[in-house]
Amino acid sequence: xxxxxxxxxxxxxxxxSDAGATDIHLKVPARPRFRVAGQLVNTxxxxxxxxxxxxxAQELLTLARTELPLNTLTERExxxxxxxxxxxxxxxxxxxxxxGIVIHRMALSVPTLKDLGGSPELGDxxxxxxxxxxxxxxxxxxxxxxxxxxxxxxxxRGYLLSLEHPLEYLHADGNCAVAQREVPHDTPxxxxxxxxxxxGDCDAVMSLDLPDAATAxxxxxxxxxxxxxxxxxxxxxAEEVGRWLVQMFPPHRSTEITSRLRRVLRLxxxxxxxxVDFIEPGQIPFD
Numbered sequence: 001x002x003x004x005x006x007x008x009x010x011x012x013x014x015x016x017s018d019a020g021a022t023d024i025h026l027k028v029p030a031r032p033r034f035r036v037a038g039q040l041v042n043t044x045x046x047x048x049x050x051x052x053x054x055x056x057a058q059e060l061l062t063l064a065r066t067e068l069p070l071n072t073l074t075e076r077e078x079x080x081x082x083x084x085x086x087x088x089x090x091x092x093x094x095x096x097x098x099x100g101i102v103i104h105r106m107a108l109s110v111p112t113l114k115d116l117g118g119s120p121e122l123g124d125x126x127x128x129x130x131x132x133x134x135x136x137x138x139x140x141x142x143x144x145x146x147x148x149x150x151x152x153x154x155x156x157r158g159y160l161l162s163l164e165h166p167l168e169y170l171h172a173d174g175n176c177a178v179a180q181r182e183v184p185h186d187t188p189x190x191x192x193x194x195x196x197x198x199x200g201d202c203d204a205v206m207s208l209d210l211p212d213a214a215t216a217x218x219x220x221x222x223x224x225x226x227x228x229x230x231x232x233x234x235x236x237x238a239e240e241v242g243r244w245l246v247q248m249f250p251p252h253r254s255t256e257i258t259s260r261l262r263r264v265l266r267l268x269x270x271x272x273x274x275x276v277d278f279i280e281p282g283q284i285p286f287d
Contacts, residue, residue: 002045004052009059012045013085016105026053026101052097060090061102070099079167079185085091087201110150110169117275118144125267126230126270127204132223132264134241135232137271142208144271145232149206151230152228153178156205163193165208165217169241176203194218197227204228213248218258238270244286258286 002008014033016024033046040074054070058121061068062077074094081087087106092099126133126148137144146169152160153174160176165183172178180186187193190207191214197205198221210216210231223229236244242261249257268279 004055006059009056010082013082017085022105024103026051026056028098053099053101057092057101073126078183087170107169110156111144113147113276114139115149116144116271117278119272123148127152127156127228130226130228131266133230133266136236136241140271141232144276145208148230152176152204159201160204161197161202162206163190191215193217194222197222204226207231216245216248220264228232238268238279241268242286246286
């Protein structure tokens with residue numbers, strides 16, 4: 001009878017990596033499943049018991065250097081790396097009285113703008129001058145942000161701070177120094193990460209989300225302070241990004257926010273139908 005311990009959990013992660021799996025699904029009373037080429041497939045591991053998923057969860061907490069009372073857990077997200085295997089993100093959740101777990105294996109290679117249907121010239125345009133660049137798109141927003149970061153890392157100079165949730169791609173320093181901070185593990189919120197960026201020695205800042213007006217305000221301030229600021233938004237077409245930003249604020253601030261955006265907004269970059277392109281500020285309405 002297999003007992004899940006540190007060695008067997010590491011072996012499962014290695015097996016998933018060897019199989020090219022993007023995710024591991026662990027749920028009582030099923031066998032562990034790997035997602036390979038988009039499909040969930042059974043593994044030779046035996047069906048899971050509540051004790052099994054509890055022990056696996058405890059081993060993942062150890063890998064993530066996190067202490068957490070499993071008895072009261074309803075849901076939790078962790079990130080961790082395993083030497084010579086890879087970096088992973090795990091979601092622990094309560095289901096039908098037992099723990100369920102989904103482990104996502106992070107990508108080892110960063111896509112290029114060309115891979116995503118864009119051109120290197122777009123990267124040059126994004127980083128040509130300081131200011132605010134907004135990134136939209138649903139299908140591959142994380143990949144697009146990573147490709148833009150990689151372009152700056154390869155062809156730019158300076159210190160780039162990236163605020164991310166989730167942390168999907170890992171970037172080693174190239175021509176630039178890159179710091180990746182994951183919300184909420186490395187900084188509590190996007191707003192607090194951007195507040196630090198205002199006082200830190202950053203040449204460029206990326207934020208994977210602008211969840212509220214306070215965060216959007218700080219992103220504008222970063223751009224107003226003469227730095228590159230690239231931020232992505234969820235569920236907003238590129239053509240509507242100006243209105244979307246203005247409407248985050250109270251109506252009495254609409255004129256002020258519109259005026260500030262007209263000064264700092266440089267581009268709206270989007271991914272749509274397998275193509276990456278951009279819209280000039282003059283094509284972006286604010287009201």
